[in-house]
Amino acid sequence: MDLPLRRTLHQLRNTRDLRAEILSLAASLLATRAEGELVVTDPIISPATVRREWQQLLPALAAEVRGRMSLVVEPPTLRLGEKRVDYEIGASLQQLQKPNYRFEILRQLLRADLEDAGPQPVKALLDAIGASQTPIRAALAELDEAGIVRRRGRYVSVRAEEISAELLAKLQAAPQTLRYRFERGAQIKPPAVLLRRALALLGSSAPAGWQDLALSGVAVARADVPELDLLGLPRLDLLVQLPRAAQTFDPALLRRLDDGLEPEPSLLAPAPVVLTVARADTTLLRDAPVDGARSARSVDVYLSLLELGLAAQALQYLEAVRA
Structure with a gap:
């Protein structure tokens, strides 16, 4: 059996060196079957x-490499009366739910319906979502049993008109959303101001972490269908596509939008910024239509309108997009 690999970082001062050491350890494990351990002693951060x-x-x-990696953090032992000040970088990470394959299947089938791609083979769903057959087929069977999915041999489809926010909730097929509010004492900005700032972050020179985010919701719906019956911008909707293995999301990314934003734990409280989480391997983003900003596809815009409670406008959007 290969001997364990052990790396040590002493008095670590920044996350850049930490990330470099993690990647170096992972690269070393590629050529061996050994366990890898990173020990961080007396960190400054x-x-x-x-x-x-x-x-x-x-x-x-x-997965084969990260399953053999472990982390040990050894803070210093302080003497009586001695104090130490650690500084923390960023805000607390938000925990992500496990991928909801009922939602991911409906999302792919709704995309096919809105884009007139016709019924989809089950294999296409497997390839697009990227998960193994067992959870996908189990989730598909549950949707089939609920009467939502139409089957034609090995092909499946849905009709967008039959999907509602209430139905998604009943089927437990709604996506995870991460909601953000202005912290106490922060200057509150209207959604239109947040939108202008988001457009600058969603262009071709997006800052680190923003490459997987896209504009969604009313802002994109109005750009797609100018005659849509909508007044104002109720909130800023964003879509984020994360790996299925991701377990956390860093809300510090939203600080680039406004440094007064913080997570809103309540699903019932109003939130000026809402992030919808998608977990499929296939990216459903586009570089239009709002001022060149990366935008969500029509399926995610449609779903965001439903989540906002704008059922009539969602149907109007659906008819216009299909036309």
């Missing part, structure tokens, strides 16, 4: 920051 960076980077590594 806080242990919470170290663990958060570890959790955030690990899903990007091959």
Whole structure:
């Protein structure tokens, strides 16, 4: 059996060096079957920051490698009366739910319906979502039993008109949403101001972490269908496509939009920014139509209108997009 690989970082001062060491350890494990351990001793940055960076980077590594990696953080032993100040980078990570394959299947079938792609073979769903057959076929069987999915041999389809926010909730097929509010004392910005800032972050020179985000909701719906019966911008909707293995999301990304934003834990409280999480391997984004900003496809815009409670406008959008 190969001997374990052990790396040590002493008095770590920044997350850049930490990420570099994690990737170096992972690369070393590719050529061996050994276990790998990263030991961080007496870090200057806080242990919470170290663990958060570890959790955030690990899903990007091959499953076979990350399964053999472990982290040990050894803060210093303080003498009586001695104090130590660690500084923490970023905010606490938000936990992500496991991928909801009922939603991911409906999302792919709704995309096919809105884009006139016709019924889809089950294999196409497997390839687009990227998960193994067992969870996908189990979720598809549940949707089939509920009478939502139409079958024609090996092909399946749905009709967008038959999908509602209430039905998604009943079937437990709604996506996870991450909601953000202005923290106490922050200057509250209207959604239109947040939209202008988002457009700058969603262009070709997107900052780190924003490449997987896209504009969605009313802003894109109105650009797609100018005659849509909508007044104002009720909130800023964004879509984020994350790997299925991802377990956390860093809300510090939203600080680039406005440094006064923080997570809103209540699903019932109003939120000026709402992030819808998608977990399929196939990216459903486009570079139009709002000022060149990366935007969600029509299926995600349609779903965001339903989630907003704009059922009539969602149907109007659906008819216009199909036409």
